[in-house]
Amino acid sequence: MTVTVRFAPSPTGRIHIGNTRTALFNWLFAQNNKGRFIQRFDDTDLERSRKEYADSILYDLHWLGIFPDSIEYQSKRFDIYDRAVEKLKALGLLYACYETPEELDLRRKVRRTRGLPPVYGREALSLSADEIASYEAEGRKPHWRFLLPNFTDDPSSPQRTEVQWDDLVRGEQTVDLASLSDPVLVRADGTYLYTLPSVVDDMEMGVTHVIRGDDHVTNTGVQIALFKVLGAEPPLFGHHNLLTTSSGEGLSKRSGALSVEGLREAGVEPMAIASLAVLIGTSENVQAMASMAELAAHFDLSSTSRSASKFDPDELFVLNHALLQHLEFEDVRDRLQLLGIEGERAPAFWNAVRGNLQKIADARDWWRIVDEGLLENPEFEAGDREFLAQAFDLLPESPWEADVWKAWTTSVREETGRKGKALFAPLRLALTGRASGPELAEILPLIGREGTLARRP
Incomplete structure (x- = not known):
């Protein structure tokens, strides 16, 4: 028997991170069992279902790394129902x-x-x-x-x-x-509600495991009865807990809350979304997984809690930050080019700044700082301008080697007597306009001697 699962949203809006949880649970379950994943659109509600929503759902799933073995539309199967x-x-x-x-x-x-x-x-x-x-x-x-x-x-x-x-x-x-009330299967206008098409499709498509949110538990009792009267053995069922915001608010496709599209536009990496959506509310620690294969190794359906899982969207950027630190330049080359970051300095630049980014787009400002100069004029503490004048007088001559920062700060410390924060903080502010950021030892060679002199307060 081939394990066969399905993800069956109604295409009435953009999918959000909660829908993504269900899709990922099914995908990872199929991957771990060498099974099949069916993408099925429950679009029997012809008035509210939209082709553009179905297309956007497929795009979002592909972006996340989910690639269905088949794609089905209930609106094409009315004769079977x-x-x-x-x-x-x-x-x-x-x-x-x-x-x-x-x-x-x-x-x-x-x-x-x-x-x-x-x-x-x-x-x-x-x-x-x-x-x-x-x-x-x-x-x-x-x-x-x-x-x-x-x-x-x-x-x-x-x-x-x-x-x-x-x-x-x-x-159990x-x-x-x-x-329960006897469920309505067919509306007065002849259209179908969710229950019957879902059962018929699961039978026809050989679905062996139905994995969905625990808001369907009661529906399952009805559907098992329906499977049996239609002469089929019911599949196995698993009902995972739902995701809510930290305030306990549920998610909705129609409201667009935390949609995958919106998170993508906000710069969240697909594996940050997948890692949070799968691991939160389980016995596993929520941590950034680098790939679907790594996430699959940490996925265990039975470890999921029964209570709703509250999450803070800010956690996504914590995971994003962790992922970016480990991305190599080749992983992001094309995306950096779209931000105008290219040329022979680009690989070293990426290695220098990646540990300070929450999202890829943040690299653009650092590139401008390196390439063009300060984005805003800094304000220095009393006495720092005099110190910086001395420091810039001690700037090493060209050509600059990788250890130019160490050589410069060593001579500045010996000449001025400053050390620690009193030494480094004013230099950072003068060079980048910011109080924190990438290691200056990696940034200074990228700025170059002329670029550095141009920043002299």
Whole structure:
């Protein structure tokens, strides 16, 4: 048996880091088990689904390093779902309901006042032919509900019916079908809700493991029942915890919160996103992984916590900083060229500044400082200008070797008596305009003697 998983978002917006968590869990699970990864778009909601969103999701996944074995669109498979509907009707397990949303809401309120769970009472099963004709004469179109197998003889008297499975993340899980309403599978306009197409596709595509957020746990009880009445063995299920912001706020595709596109534009590296999305809320320490292969070696679905995982977006830049420190010049050559950083000095420049960057784009300002001069005029402490005048008088002659910084500061210390911060801080400020930054021993040869003299206060 080939392990087969799927990532099945609705293309109604940009995917965010929370969606990415699900995609990565599936991808890494497939990689670790030499399995297949299906990218499936649950786009049966033709009004809200957009081709541009599907395309952007594929782009984001490729950028992250996820490459599906196949790509499927539910909007192209309606004939398959139609056949499943006819089968359920023939089995007497799909029935027509004519209530309006307002009528359903009122019934729920009445049940609550009676101390009953606010589930659908299956009133449509007792409609007479005259009542149905009357509704249809009003122009009402039926929606169709799946009759849950939670009764013995009389559907109006449901009894506790447990659906159990050994969850890959949460362990033993139980859902009581008697506590649920019969789910609507087909809307009044003939379009499909999520439940039926998802089950039919998992059957048709040979999905062996369904890995998704724990907001689907209850859905799983219903879907297992549906798999069985359609004559299929359910796949194995794993429900991982969800990501929230540090304030506990959930993420939404429609709001665009922390979208992969937005994070990419903000300069976050793909492996920073992947490392945080996968490792947070697990028994593993959150650290920057250099590659998907390295991340896969640290991925264990069963180590995921059951509680929601709160994260601070600033953590992404901490991971970003860690990743950039280990990127070689060849890894970033093309991206640096787009920032105008090129030429024979570029490799040494990258080695000098990479440990001080939060994102690649930050290198542009350092390149300007090295190549053009200070971006702003610094303010010096009392007495520092006199010290700097002495220091610049002691600047070594050309040509400059790699140890020019050591030679210069040694002679400055011997001549002025300054050492430590009193020596180095004013020199850094004069050379870069900043109080902190890359090692000056690496920066000074790049600036050159003429460039250095031009910075004399």
